[in-house]
Amino acid sequence: SDFFASQVGFDSLLITEKLLLSNLEKYVEAAQEKLTEIDGIIENISKEHPGNVDNLENYLSNPIRAFSLLKRLVITWPEIKENLEDNTARDNFVYIKSLHQSFDLKYPDQQDFKGASLALARIQDTYDLNIRNLTEGIVNKKYSQRLSWIDCFYIGNFLYFSNLYKLALVWIKESERKLLLSDDNNNSTLANLYENIAANSIKLGLLSESVEAIEKISELNPDSSGVASRQEELMNGLGEGVLRTYKDSTEYDLYKKVCRDEIVPSPSQQRNLRCRYKIGPEPYLKLAAFKMEELSLDPYAVLYYNAISNKEIDLIKSNAQANIHISTVVGYQGLVDHRISKQAWLPYKDYDFLKPISQRITDLTGLSMMDAEHFQVVNYGMGGHYEPHTDSFEKMEKAQKLDHGNRIATALFYLSNVDFGGSTAFPYLSVNVKAEKGKLLYWENIHAGGDVDFRTKHAGCPVVLGNKWIANAWLRSGDQAFRRPCGLKNDNAVSVDFKQITYLNK
Numbered sequence: 001s002d003f004f005a006s007q008v009g010f011d012s013l014l015i016t017e018k019l020l021l022s023n024l025e026k027y028v029e030a031a032q033e034k035l036t037e038i039d040g041i042i043e044n045i046s047k048e049h050p051g052n053v054d055n056l057e058n059y060l061s062n063p064i065r066a067f068s069l070l071k072r073l074v075i076t077w078p079e080i081k082e083n084l085e086d087n088t089a090r091d092n093f094v095y096i097k098s099l100h101q102s103f104d105l106k107y108p109d110q111q112d113f114k115g116a117s118l119a120l121a122r123i124q125d126t127y128d129l130n131i132r133n134l135t136e137g138i139v140n141k142k143y144s145q146r147l148s149w150i151d152c153f154y155i156g157n158f159l160y161f162s163n164l165y166k167l168a169l170v171w172i173k174e175s176e177r178k179l180l181l182s183d184d185n186n187n188s189t190l191a192n193l194y195e196n197i198a199a200n201s202i203k204l205g206l207l208s209e210s211v212e213a214i215e216k217i218s219e220l221n222p223d224s225s226g227v228a229s230r231q232e233e234l235m236n237g238l239g240e241g242v243l244r245t246y247k248d249s250t251e252y253d254l255y256k257k258v259c260r261d262e263i264v265p266s267p268s269q270q271r272n273l274r275c276r277y278k279i280g281p282e283p284y285l286k287l288a289a290f291k292m293e294e295l296s297l298d299p300y301a302v303l304y305y306n307a308i309s310n311k312e313i314d315l316i317k318s319n320a321q322a323n324i325h326i327s328t329v330v331g332y333q334g335l336v337d338h339r340i341s342k343q344a345w346l347p348y349k350d351y352d353f354l355k356p357i358s359q360r361i362t363d364l365t366g367l368s369m370m371d372a373e374h375f376q377v378v379n380y381g382m383g384g385h386y387e388p389h390t391d392s393f394e395k396m397e398k399a400q401k402l403d404h405g406n407r408i409a410t411a412l413f414y415l416s417n418v419d420f421g422g423s424t425a426f427p428y429l430s431v432n433v434k435a436e437k438g439k440l441l442y443w444e445n446i447h448a449g450g451d452v453d454f455r456t457k458h459a460g461c462p463v464v465l466g467n468k469w470i471a472n473a474w475l476r477s478g479d480q481a482f483r484r485p486c487g488l489k490n491d492n493a494v495s496v497d498f499k500q501i502t503y504l505n506k
């Protein structure tokens with residue numbers, strides 16, 4: 001299932017839960033009615049039952065009492081048994097599966113829960129949020145809802161199974177803090193938790209932490225099979241060395257820092273950048289100039305303000321919603337966790353309202369839209385993101401497969417505001433573009449000689465609060481011969497190093 005991937009369709013889950021709630025209420029009502037009824041029966045029987053009688057024989061020699069006792073045992077008690085066995089009330093509580101099938105109600109699955117768990121962890125990690133504040137429910141200085149020790153444990157577990165051990169430890173330790181304060185704090189829950197700490201520490205090659213956690217398990221639960229198996233794991237794990245992933249790379253670290261504005265452009269980087277009105281190259285711009293802000297001159301990246309109207313945005317969103325589906329990435333099979341969003345492709349020729357937008361892109365960039373890909377509309381939900389990548393393709397076969405040459409430039413429209421997170425980050429340019437409705441971000445992806453400019457690696461930072469909508473126009477090199485002639489020489493030397501930083505650790 002793909003609810004976790006975007007905001008679209010998520011609200012239907014609230015309808016599902018509302019129905020479950022009202023059905024459960026009905027069940028409780030019926031069950032309570034039944035209990036009241038049974039209470040009445042107990043009362044009646046108690047009245048007739050003699051209690052402790054000294055002379056039983058004498059008591060039952062009364063024919064009416066004998067009759068009553070037999071009636072109760074032969075008729076009343078079987079009726080009670082039948083009554084208790086009658087599950088109509090419980091059956092009326094419509095089960096999840098049948099709900100799903102008979103009412104076509106939307107229902108999430110384990111995959112959605114995992115996605116939402118990893119999203120929370122990603123948000124905490126990217127923005128370096130204080131874990132304690134976060135789990136106490138404080139997001140962006142506002143209080144929402146707190147997480148329990150079990151919630152944190154779930155998240156830690158999902159992280160462990162996603163090979164994100166460092167992050168897993170952060171969540172399991174938070175779980176430990178909460179467990180120690182809770183009523184569930186007992187030897188078995190704690191031992192379970194230290195098993196988890198041991199498993200993560202072993203994977204991270206943290207020797208003393210591993211040993212300490214294993215000792216705690218054996219103190220709490222001397223018979224635990226976890227002790228021996230963790231010890232064995234530890235012995236084997238020590239030789240293996242620590243697994244390093246892309247998340248440990250310099251590039252990923254830079255990306256997160258740019259997302260949270262910890263790294264910003266230096267004054268010397270900004271010295272030659274200007275804000276001005278764009279009045280060329282197309283004559284139209286002399287009449288209706290756009291406010292332009294330069295972000296980088298080499299590689300070329302600029303922002304335009306008020307580049308798309310609210311009316312256009314509404315049309316784009318409503319048409320996209322009809323055929324939106326989980327995002328994929330060129331060159332990857334199926335779903336990927338480095339890009340979590342939903343997308344829809346809108347062909348320019350199919351929608352009249354896209355024609356002026358396409359013309360505007362040409363007016364602003366001087367490039368032809370002839371070979372552009374369809375307009376791509378993207379929606380990100382909570383924690384939705386797109387890790388650093390280049391939009392252009394290194395291997396030209398990939399680009400050619402899609403025809404019309406490489407992705408020479410990207411025009412990215414912001415179709416919504418985002419309250420917290422969701423910027424577009426360029427780790428190697430230290431540029432963070434806030435998602436603000438109506439802006440257009442434009443940059444060039446390849447060197448004049450036609451090679452990928454790795455300095456243009458960029459990412460969609462995780463959304464923390466809000467619902468992020470963007471639309472991409474990718475301009476292909478095919479039809480630009482006279483508008484943007486290729487350079488004759490290789491000029492990619494300035495950017496090749498920025499490819500290495502990823503691949504070193506990947």
Ligand SMILES: O=C(O)CCC(=O)C(=O)O
Pocket residue numbers: 378386391422423424425458459460461470472
């Ligand atoms: O969401 C963003 O801000 C960036 C999206 C992006 O890079 C892409 O769709 O290729």
Ligand SMILES: [Fe+2]
Pocket residue numbers: 389390391458
């Ligand atoms: Fe991109």
